[in-house]
Amino acid sequence: MPLPEKEAWPALIALCIGFFMILLDQTIVAVSTPALQTDMGASYNEVIWVTSVYLLTFAVPLLVTGRLGDKYGPKKVYAVGMIVFTLSSLACGLAPDMLTLIIARGVQGLGAALLTPQTMATINRIFSFERRGAALGVWGSTAGLASLAGPILGGIITENWGWQWVFYINVPIGVICVLAVLKYVPNFPPHTRPLDPLSIILSVCAVFFLVFAFQEGEDAGWAPWIWIMMAGSVVLFAWFVYQQRRAERAGNDPLVPLAIFRIKNFSLGNICIVAMGFTVAGTPLPIMMYFQQVHDMNPMHAGLMMVPQALMAFVLSPYVGKLVDRSKPGKLAAAGFATTSVSIVLLAITMMFDLGLVSALVAMTLLGIGNSFVWAPNSTSTMRDLPHQYMGAGSGVFNTTRQLGSVIGAAAIGAVMQVRLSAGDPGHAFGQALLLAAAVLLVGVVASMMADDGTRDPS
Structure with missing residues (x-):
């Protein structure tokens, strides 16, 4: 059931804090990349992977993490995702070398993947049918503000305090966000049927093959193995669709109904x-x-x-x-x-x-x-x-x-x-x-x- 307006809007604001931080992180880090490369003595390939690994771990599990919100409740999954994102942001700022930074960025992307689908799913649950457009308008303006603030804040922070602070800034915001979500976002009854395990494996592999192939295609000169990965992704997606029908007949929840x-x-x-x-x-x-x-x-x-x-x-x-x-x-x-x-x-x-x-x-x-x-x-x-x-x-x-x-x-x-x-x-x-x-x-x-x-x- 939708919440009363006076309860729905604080919940939306709490969710948008995290949404803002996720979008801000994608642009603010890009601005700090040259300083990061100089300070860490990183190769061009290592710097590229600071961004690529985040996008990879963000995109690949989204089908799964969206369904986890249905199974365990979007509030819990959002809070876990924000905790993972906040702690990994701290690890990024403290990273002593590029390997540690790349790994921490990968974990950061996973945290973003956990919380992102829960935002839209919760908005559509807590607002009445007639008021969802206004709520999604706030969601859209949050995206606009993040796009505006990212390049500007990235330059100011990097120039005055160093690239590490583009990650440290996430820590206090993340703590505030978790506390606000736990207070204002309601719990929803979870679905009890188990998710189909083969569907999870197929979705992760299919999305990984496709995203990785496009990320590496240009650097690899669109070599034959890139096209093989793309073809493999198409096959896996077809198998995934077939498996959704089988899962329903077997009494499991399909990953994508x-x-x-x-x-x-x-x-x-x-x-x-x-x-x-x-x-x-x-x-x-x-x-x-x-x-x-x-x-x-x-x-x-x-x-x-x-x-x-x-x-x-x-x-x-x-x-x-x-x-x-x-x-x-x-x-x-x-x-x-x-x-x-x-x-x-x-x-x-x-x-x-x-x-x-x-x-x-x-x-x-x-x-x-x-x-x-x-x-x-x-x-x-x-x-x-x-x-x-x-x-x-x-x-x-x-x-x-x-x-x-x-x-x-x-x-x-x-x-x-x-x-x-x-x-x-x-x-x-x-x-x-x-x-x-x-x-x-x-x-x-x-x-x-x-x-x-x-x-x-x-x-």
Whole structure:
């Protein structure tokens, strides 16, 4: 049953503290990477793995951790994940060598994987059907604030206190978050049927093969073993789907109940979030490289060029969330995807024809507006029709598809950029790489337009 408003909002704020920290960690660490490399005397490969291992351990278990919230209760799993994330953050800051740091980052990613699916699953449980859009608007504005704060805080902290403090800052926030969640987030009755063990193994292996192949593909020159891993992932995913049917017949809980894909909006929403993950993960690199290499900005100034995007998303997301509760979320999401695509095309043209920083700032502002009309409407449309017993599984699927889109987007846009850079003009290379994201976003437009906006409370 939904909570009264005066109880639901403190619970949401408690959950968003952790969500903010997870998103902040992805950007704040990237800014501190050059200082970390110099201080630790690390190789380029070691520095890459500080980020790669986090993304790997974050993405691979999401299907499992989402279902753990259904089985043991999202409050307990969230608290455990935050404790793991907080302790591993401390270990990252104290790491005496790169091997220790990489291992600690891997554990940190696992903690993030435990808590992330529980946020959305809990929001959809504690808020009434009519108020979920507003709640997801706060969730979206949290993402906007984290995107804004990450590059700026990363530069300030690294310059004044050292790279270790980008990890130490997580410790007091993590403690506050755990205490707040334990106090304000209610317990939900767990599901007692055992999860199918073979499904767990198949899902972990399938996602690992796919993510690892895309992460290593460019460095490996897309060697045959990369394609073998991708093919193996497809086979394992097919086996995983077959195993879900067998698990139900055997009396076990399938890791992903296939019935959720019969819900039209859920299936369409997952297609949309792949497109958004592709864009969000793939576009920052060419944008940052454009500002730094073409306009000779330092990393701090380049990061400040992202402020209009994040600021617009932060300001508009709560209002869009309220609008979702009174409007058609599918149509709002389609408008957001279309605006985001147009803004990226404008930014690409700015880069290719060197139209100047004013044009770039206009494009970044439009990008923030488009973003704000994607997250809450798409999340609401995707999750609102799910029965409560499938919230954890649905959230796990939603976050997994988002992460897979992110990994594929980063690899694909990076590959296009590398090929075009070898051909000559950097501005053209960065702009042409962005056009791939603009094209993928059109998939989000079409899928959102197909969504059924005549939703009703499934509970």
